[in-house]
Amino acid sequence: MTAQPSELITLGKITSVYGVRGWVKVYSYTDPMDRILDYQEWLLSRNGEQMKVVVDRGKSHGKGMIAHLQGVDDRNAAEALAGYEIAVPRSELPELPEGEYYWWQLEGMQVYTLKGVDLGRVSHLISAGSANDVLVVHSTRADDNQSERLIPWIWDEVIQAVDPDARRITVDWDPDF
CATH class of the missing domain: 2.40.30.60 (RimM)
Structure with a gap:
């Protein structure tokens, strides 16, 4: 096989x-x-x-x-x-409940702030042990002074929405951080 x-x-x-x-x-x-x-x-x-x-x-x-x-x-x-x-x-793989995702499903998604600022694409995720998981986001904009961002996977506080069809994650995050 x-x-x-x-x-x-x-x-x-x-x-x-x-x-x-x-x-x-x-x-x-x-x-x-x-x-x-x-x-x-x-x-x-x-x-x-x-x-x-x-x-x-x-x-x-x-x-x-x-x-x-x-x-x-x-x-x-x-x-x-x-x-x-x-x-x-x-x-x-078993189907997950609504609002839960496998890491591989999030990889490659584009990440935007609430104001529509493009922060980049999810490269991969890392586990922070007993704390929350972390999105590793690589910038896709030439004018961005941040080549990589580490964004905590905290629903409602940071992660606002995930749209699997549009391959988009919306976050409450400062683009300068």
């Missing part, structure tokens, strides 16, 4: 091995982190190579996750998977 990167969402990465029976350590990008185990089939990719694997067991372990993949039954086979990114087709 091969898929185009635009059809996939990266959910994590295999970082190393766990034990001698083929288990792998997984760094999960999902929230909560064990949600990665909701997907039984993963598409692993590294350096343009892709392979489909089936997760037959997995669990939280310490501050991370461990998983066992079908057919990976020894340490050597597990070591060969270290460094592979874990992805699933976007179509397999």
Whole structure:
């Protein structure tokens, strides 16, 4: 099975091995982190190579996750998977309630102030731990003295509106900040 990167969402990465029976350590990008185990089939990719694997067991372990993949039954086979990114087709992600968005849906949206000032395009988001997430907005205007802005994702206080169809986010934000 091969898929185009635009059809996939990266959910994590295999970082190393766990034990001698083929288990792998997984760094999960999902929230909560064990949600990665909701997907039984993963598409692993590294350096343009892709392979489909089936997760037959997995669990939280310490501050991370461990998983066992079908057919990976020894340490050597597990070591060969270290460094592979874990992805699933976007179509397999659950639908979110109204007003909630996956980060990938916000990436690329244009950001404007309440007064219509173009602040730029969402490059990516970062997690601030227990605080709110942060939009990283890169300016798209030549006359803008800010090449990058970090805008907190705080509904009603900063984030005023998200229009997925227009690919637009409206914020209450000072353009000079």
